[in-house]
Amino acid sequence: MSRIGMASSKPNENVLTTADKNLGWSSGFRTFKICKGVKFTSTGSKAHSLGYAPAFAIANPNLGILGMPYVYVDDTNVYCTSVSGGDVYVFLFIDPLDE
């Protein structure tokens, strides 16, 4: 925990003394910050404009005949190589993948 910041605790917990797990929110911890929702209706790539490979999560991992959609990123694009289960949505985070 950093010594300066903001935090809020769960109800009936003292924010100054409670364990970290009892904080509802704290600026002392990293959280994923979602910056984009990207939609794929077919396989291919889309530019994300971040200049580095961002962390990401598949928002709707529909199963298709080829299993889960396969998504990956690099410094320029986010890629989707399977949409057999329907449209694929991906959350991109402002947070770098390699941190």
Added chain:
Amino acid sequence: MSSKGLKISKENEDVLTTESKNMLVDSDFDTFKIYKSGTLTLNVPEETLQEEEKEYTATYNHNLGYKPFVLPYVAVNIGNPATYTLNVSTSPIQYEVLTPYVVNDVANFQIPPGPFGFGPNFIFENIKVETTASQLKLVVGRTTYLLSGNQVKFTASQANLYYTIFYNQADTEFDLLS
């Protein structure tokens, strides 16, 4: 990007000038917000099948009005060897599931290395987690294709899913960088 908001930078970074990736908190962006966490339990009965597809479903009504982001991801599980044994030397064939089991434990397991069919026969259970605008569904399906009058007896089983539903909408496009 908005000119007003709440920003807290990482240590040794100037909150007024540093890049967004160096922020611990930045209200310009969205975050994951938990709506509900809980357990879905699905009891699947003992039954003997020959050539059928059956599904059993347990649901939680979230009633958010849109399809939410949900954890865990659950990939297709075709005859997960961690949860079942198949004895083809008996009549009917015995498909015994280790029960109860936790869906989260097998969530990322896909087509197993071992046989889930033998000859022209085909037997498996699969597990799906589906979301709609109103419901979270845990679905266990049983599929059997058996020739020559063979039958398979599935044991009763209980699937338990520890789920987290987020307020975040899963099926939407947006760009908070522009």
